[in-house]
Amino acid sequence: MSQSIYTPATNQTSCNPAPEEPGHYWGRWHSPAPGTVDDGECCDGEEWEVHQVFVNSVEPGPDRLRVFVPGVEESQPLDGFEWGPEVLKPINEENAR
Numbered sequence: 001m002s003q004s005i006y007t008p009a010t011n012q013t014s015c016n017p018a019p020e021e022p023g024h025y026w027g028r029w030h031s032p033a034p035g036t037v038d039d040g041e042c043c044d045g046e047e048w049e050v051h052q053v054f055v056n057s058v059e060p061g062p063d064r065l066r067v068f069v070p071g072v073e074e075s076q077p078l079d080g081f082e083w084g085p086e087v088l089k090p091i092n093e094e095n096a097r
Contacts, residue, residue, distance in 0.1 A: 016085060018078040019053045019065060026084030027051045029069060033080060037073045050087050053078070 019025050030045035056066040056075065066075035 015082040018081075018083055019086070022052075022054050022065065024050050024052055024087040026087065027067070027081040028084075029067075029076065029081050031080040032072075033074060033076050035074065036076070042069065042071055045082070048084060051081065 016025075026048050027050075028045050028048055029043050029051070032043045052068040053065050054068060054075075055064065057064050062077065062079070065078055067078060067081065069076055
């Protein structure tokens with residue numbers, strides 16, 4: 001069975017490390033942050049979904065990058081997810097050659 005560009009590898013036996021750069025990554029959200037308004041009703045540790053990782057702070061530390069989850073008011077920390085591969089890299093002059 002070939003891997004679809006729309007889903008992560010189903011035979012993946014271990015998760016990828018947490019993202020170190022902003023981008024779009026496959027992930028399974030398993031732990032909502034304390035204070036998440038809906039108490040993580042959307043949190044389904046079984047579903048692979050694409051999540052946007054963004055720069056939250058210029059200071060180094062665990063909150064430098066956060067995750068945007070559609071439909072959830074508060075951004076989430078990286079450690080609340082099991083991570084898969086990055087979906088795509090933005091095209092710019094450097095990597096378009």
